[in-house]
Amino acid sequence: MSRSSSITNAFFNAIVPVVYPSTEEVREALAVLEMTPEDVRCSYCGDPATEWDHLRPIIRNRRPTGFASELANLVPACGKCNQSKGSREWETWITSSAKLSPASREVADIDLRIERLRKYEARWKARRYDFEKLAGAALWEQHRRNLEELLAEMRRCQAHALEVREAIKRGATVA
Numbered sequence: 001m002s003r004s005s006s007i008t009n010a011f012f013n014a015i016v017p018v019v020y021p022s023t024e025e026v027r028e029a030l031a032v033l034e035m036t037p038e039d040v041r042c043s044y045c046g047d048p049a050t051e052w053d054h055l056r057p058i059i060r061n062r063r064p065t066g067f068a069s070e071l072a073n074l075v076p077a078c079g080k081c082n083q084s085k086g087s088r089e090w091e092t093w094i095t096s097s098a099k100l101s102p103a104s105r106e107v108a109d110i111d112l113r114i115e116r117l118r119k120y121e122a123r124w125k126a127r128r129y130d131f132e133k134l135a136g137a138a139l140w141e142q143h144r145r146n147l148e149e150l151l152a153e154m155r156r157c158q159a160h161a162l163e164v165r166e167a168i169k170r171g172a173t174v175a
């Protein structure tokens with residue numbers, strides 16, 4: 001189950017547009033979050049940042065949400081927050097008791113961080129794309145079919161592997 005879910009996620013991750021920002025845009029984005037390129041912090045908890053996190057998840061419940069990998073939807077984060085947040089909405093997650101969330105780690109000035117993130121959202125306004133419409137029905141349908149076929153093939157291989165294992169077990173009992 002978890003393997004089919006990560007394959008599904010990979011299939012949709014692969015079609016989400018990636019827009020690379022200019023250095024100037026990154027500088028401006030960091031300024032809204034009250035940071036400088038020399039000292040980039042996690043937007044949620046203030047620890048040193050190790051990655052960029054999608055403020056709005058790009059995949060949820062095995063479906064693309066329509067948000068893209070673009071600066072408007074990316075903020076610096078630490079691994080702890082990124083993993084803890086998962087595909088949740090940042091605003092409910094940040095004050096939730098989820099494992100490793102800023103609130104459960106008793107991070108100081110969460111209200112201030114929420115305020116900055118709201119400012120960030122207002123400044124950049126992440127666009128929500130209709131991927132299916134933009135791709136066109138034919139391309140989109142083929143992508144969906146590819147996924148269905150791959151998942152069906154995986155199930156067939158798993159069932160076969162089980163048969164092989166049972167045969168080996170029977171053989172070993174006889175021997």
Ligand SMILES: [Zn+2]
Pocket residue numbers: 042043044045046047077078079080081082
């Ligand atoms: Zn963090």
